[in-house]
Amino acid sequence: MDKILQWDEPIFNLVNRYPEVKDIMVELGFHDIAKPGMLQTAGRFMTLSKGIALKKVDMETVQRTFLQHGFTIQK
């Protein structure tokens, strides 16, 4: 079964559901997420869509990378 992530869900929730999301995010260049305390605080406000806007990462790249790890991103 596919693992589903929402674009507008806080990263904190996503990582709680699927801990491996954290490593995938780091791999994509979201390094701040690995810093202590970040996930529990800023992570509650940060979403995938905001992260993409902030880091100017290509949305397709994010989608593809997650897909490779067995995740589907839903609007």
Place this chain on the structure above:
Amino acid sequence: MSELINNREHTAQELTERQQTLKEIIKELHAGKSVDEVKARFAVAVGGVSVAEISAMEHALMTEEGIPVSEVQRLCSVHTSIFKGSIEDIHRPSGPEEQPGHPVHTFKLENREIEQLVNFKLSLHADQFQKDDSPKIIYKLLEDLSLLLDLDKHYSRKENLVFPYLERYGIFGPTKVMWGVDDSIRAAIKEAKSLLTEYNGDREQIGKALAHIMSEVNEMIFKEENILLPMALSKLTEDEWLKIARESEEIGFCLTAPEREWIPERAEEPAEALEQTEGTSGTPQGFVRFETGIVSVQQLELLLNHLPVDLTFIDENDIVRYFSHGKERIFARTKAVIGRTVQNCHPPQSMHVVEKLLEDFKAGRKDAEDFWIPIKDKFVYIRYFAIRDAEDRYLGTLEFTQNIAPIRALEGQKRILSE
């Protein structure tokens, strides 16, 4: 969850219906009806309308209906005359943070100014510079960057007023990281200024430096408004925001200033109670008996504030306990730092110096350390003293800061009173 989704659909539908009506009204106006004729219909059809809806509607008119931009603009003056009253009557700020004077409102206000400066002026001048690196354009860029350095105040308020409260709620990581980025932005602006002052013909280098500043500043605005401020809003109490608002002036504002003081809507404003607990008016009564005399608490406080030096005292646990509040502090201190560890009151880049010094004091390797730094027209002499009791136990550190430029400038002698 399902009722939530239904709700959203419901409002979405209502929104499009309203937009439809608004669109029809605009078209009627366009067809030549007078403002008065449509006004009544507008009032009935539209219960509440927000600015966002108006702009959504204008956008729809242009894209879906194919009405040219110029037409919509021509209609602007007409429809604002109708909508004006309604928008202002109905579009009440939904939260206190949207009221002028609230620290969040002020931060966002400043961000709009910063955006203007960076994305319009600076970016325009940066483009011009690539085509023409004449002194005229260089001068314009230097002017923009000097203005942009004003965001130091915006960042300082964030670091010295908002961060301490977040730390009280256990939020450390993001604030430290952000402080580090703030510092690198400040440094990048200064660096670009010096590159331009000593311009050596390397256009690409300047272009890169400016592009870096523009993207970093914009990124910071995004982080503040999407993460930091919502996070702070979810944690801090109204009283805490009020304290932040009141202490903001000590540091100053960036490119703009709040139009008025924020007074939260609530029954009895416990301003006095607030002052009593933190302000000077709350100074406890009574006297302090020293080995060499007795003074009242009020006298003691005034005495310390009249010393021509800035004092800050941290206790043996590195917690800021006191600072004197003279007329001109050299480094801004706000009441929010009291009770905060000193490690959280210094920029990360100078942290290791402070830590090494405290370590030496605690270990008894040193009793004092002096620094001197020229800052603009001041010559700042900063002295640190380890405070020890009779048994030589370390009880804290006193920071003693003084502008000694006037003292260094003394010459000869003066033995008569000034006029």
